Amino acid sequence: MTRATHRSAEEIGRTEPGPRPLPPLGEPRAGQPSVAVDTVLDNGLRVIAARHGVVPMVELRLRIPFAGDDPMHPARAEVLAETLLTGTARRDRVQVDKDLATVGGDLHAGVDPERLSLSGDSLASGLGTLLDVLADALTGATYADHEVEGERDRLVERIAVARSQPRVIAREELQRHRYGDHPFVREVPEAEDVAKVTAEEVRALHRESVLPRGSVLVLVGDIDPDQAVAEVARRLSGWQADASAKEIPALPEVRGGDVRLVHRPGAVQSQLRFSAQALPRTDPRYPALQIANLAFGGYFSSRLVENIREDKGYTYGAHSSFEFTRDNGTLLVDADTASEVTAAALLETRYEFGRLALVPPTETEVESARQYAIGGLLTSTSSQSGLASMLVVLGSFGLGQDWLAAHPQRLREVTVDQVAEAAALFAPTAFTGVVVGDAEKLSDQLRALGGVVLP
C-alpha cells in the first residue's frame, strides 16, 4: 500500500543467521539509598523527609485521616477540599497561586472517604514558601462565602460529568454491592447534598477534622532531611489540636457471591468489576499474595491478560490489583469489554480465578512476577514524586522507609509453595462483583451463564 516493492511479511520475519539467543541479565547494581528522617512532631504530626535524586525540586504529600458519619459529610468534605486553598487572612485565591508559582510550585487538595490529601511540589529552594502556603491554609483558611458558593455550583456540574464516566459508575456500583452503606462507599457526594453546603459548615468541619495528630507529611527531594523537618516544625507550629484526626471504621469482610448486572442504556462496552477479600500489607503472607496477584492479572505477562486480551481480543486491558485500607486489603479485578463478548469475558475470568486456585503458578511464573515486583519497586521509587507518593501511602498505614527498604528481600524469600497457598484466595467462590452495560444486549447471555443477578 505504501510503495510498489516491498518484502513479504514472511521475508521480513526471517534472517540469514536465524534466531538469536536472549542475552543474560547483568549483575544487579545497588543504588545509593535515600537518607531519611522519620519523626513525630509535638503537635502529633508524623513527618518523613528524604533526600532523593538530583533534580532541584521537592515533593510534598500530606494525608489527614478524614472520616465522618454524618450523611452530609461527603458533600461538606468535598467542598472543603475544593476551597481549602482559596484564601486566608494573608492571601486570597489568586495570591496563593502567585506565591506558589514564584517558586515553581503547585499545591492541590483532594478528599476521599478515608482522607484529606494535599499534594504539591516546588523548587527545593522554595520549600519555605511551599510550607508557608500550606501552614497558612491549614491554620487560617477562611472559606469566604463567595468562594464556597462558586465552588459549590461548579462541583454540582462536575459531579454530573464524573457520574457520566463509565468507570465512576462501575466503581460506585461495586462499592455499594460489596459494602452496602458503609461510609467507605461514599466517594462521590450527591449533587443535591453539595448544593446545600454552607460556608459555616465547612469552617466547622475544618476546625473539627483538619488535625495534625494521626496525619502524615512526606517531603522528598533535594533537601537536607534534618533541616527540612526543623523547617516543618517551625512553619507548622501554629497547627495544634489535642484531638486526633478521624479514622474510618473497619470495613466488613468481602464475601463471595453473585455478580450484579447494572443497566447502562446505549453502552457499547461493559465494565466488569470483581472483588474478593485479601490481606493487609503487613500480613506475613502478603509478599506471596503479591506474587500470586501478579501472576493472575497484576501485570501484562499474566494469565488473565494473556487469555482475554492476547489470545481472545476481548479487552484492551485487564487488571488485578490490591486496595489497602488500614488493617485490611482486598483484591480488585477489572476489564472493559464490548457488549458482544461480555459474557464470554466473564466466563474466562471465572475460569482464571479457578485455575489460579487449583493450578497454582509455576516456578517460571513465580520468578517472572518476583523480578517484576522487585524491579517495579525500584523504578517506581526512583523519581522524587514516585518515592513521595509511596512513602505517604505507607505512612498512612504506619509503615515507612524501613519497610520499603526491606520489601525486596521479603519478595526474594517467597517460595513457590507459599505462592500456591496464597493463590487459594482467588477461588471463584471468594469473588463478587458487578457488570455495568446495556442490559438489553447482555441479559440473555448472562442469564445462560448463571451467577448473575439481572436488573
Next chain:
Amino acid sequence: MVEPQLHRVTLPNGLRVVLAPDSEGSATTGRAPVVGVSVHYDVGFRSEPEGRTGFAHLFEHLMFQGSESLEKLAHFRHVQGSGGTFNGSTHQDYTDYYQVLPSAALERALFLEADRMRAPKITEENLRNQVDVVKEEIRLNVLNRPYGGFPWILLPPVLYSTFANAHNGYGDFTDLEQATVDDCAAFFDTYYAPGNAVLTVAGDIDVERTTELVHKHFGDVPAREVGARPSFAEPFPSSELRGHHADPHAPLPAVALGYRLPDPVGELDAYLANVVLAAILTDGDASRLQQRMIHQDSLVVDVHAGCGLMGAPLDARDPDTFTLTAIHTPEVGVGRVLSAVDEELDRLATDGPTDEELSRVTARWSAGLYREHDRVVSRTLDLGSAELLHGRAELVSELPRRVEQVSAENVSAAAKALRPDARAVLELEPASDASAGGAA
C-alpha cells in the same frame, strides 16, 4: 543540577543513537540503578494512506507480537521478567517504543528492540487479534466515554483540509478491519528502517560499554533506503470554520478552538511564545481565563489552553495546533465563551502580559521540566523525540532558558495571531436521549 552530557553515535546502517548517562559526582543520595531505552520511528498517523486510518497505531501493536527470535508474548515476559516496564505510543509524526528496567537488564532491552527492528513476525492471526484489541481500546477511550476523542480526533477535521492532517488517527473500524498482512509488510519496509529511527538510552549507563552493546545488537540490522519525508503543510484557514459533534454520553456541552501555530521546528521561538501564552491564559487560579471564565463570570466548569493536539507541546512538526477547550453549562451559549476568549486575547495583544505573569510562567515551566525529567521514562522519551523532530536532543535542557527569553512583545504577537477569522470552532453537544444513562 548537572545536566546530562549527551553522547551521539550513528551506526553504518543509519541508526541514530543518543546516550544520556546520569551525571556523575552530584553529592546526593537516592540514586536508583535504572535505565530507559526508547526507539522513535519517524512515522506517525499523518503518514497513513487513505482507506487505512488508524494503521500506524495498529502497526505499533503488532511490533509487540513476536519476532524471528521470540514467540508471541515473549517480549512482554522478558521485559517484565527482568523487572522492567514497557509501552509504545503513536503520535502525528512519530511512533515510540520504550522500556524502563533495572540497569542489569540493559543488554536484554537493547536485544529486544534490535530484534524487532530486524525481523518482526507479522502473522494473520496476530493481526486479527490486535484489530480486536485496538477496537476495544477505541470503545474504551472514545465510543463509550463522555468527551471521548475530544478534541484530538474531533477538532482536526474542522481545522484542516488534507487527509493527512484531518483524519482520525485512532481509525475507523471498517478501515482497521480491512488492514492486511501485506499492508503491514509494506509499512514496515517503508518506515521501520534503521535509518528512519532514533535509539535513546538514558540513566545508569556506562557510555563506552553501552556503545559496544548498541553496535553488537543493532549493527547488523541491514540498512534500507529511507524515502524523503513528505510535507504536510497546508494553508491557514481564511475564515472561521465551524463543526458540530453530538456526544451520546456527555452531560454538558463543550467547545474546542483550534488555531494554527508557527512551525515548531523552523520558528521555535515564536512557537514557545504560544506555550507561554497558553500558560498565562489557563495555568493556575491566577491565570487570565481561569480568573475571568471560572471565578469572575462563571461561564465554564473547566477551561484549558495548550500547544499540540495530543496534550503536550513540541510533539509534532508543522502544521501544529493551538487548542483551547472548555466545558460549559447549556445556559451559557458558546457565543459568550468565545467572546470572553477573544476579549482576553485582545487585551493580551494590546497590553501584553505583565512581568510578573512572565516570571511566574517561567518558574513553573522550569520546575515542571525538572520534575518531568526526574522520571527516567520521560527523560528518555523527550530526548528521543527532540532528536527525531528537531535533530537536537540538547533542546530538552535548553528549553527553560529559551522560555525565559520569551518577552512580553512575543506573547502579544502570539495572542494577536490567534484570530477569530482563522480558527476552527468545534461545538460538542450532549445527545440528550442517551445522556440520562447513568446508573439506572
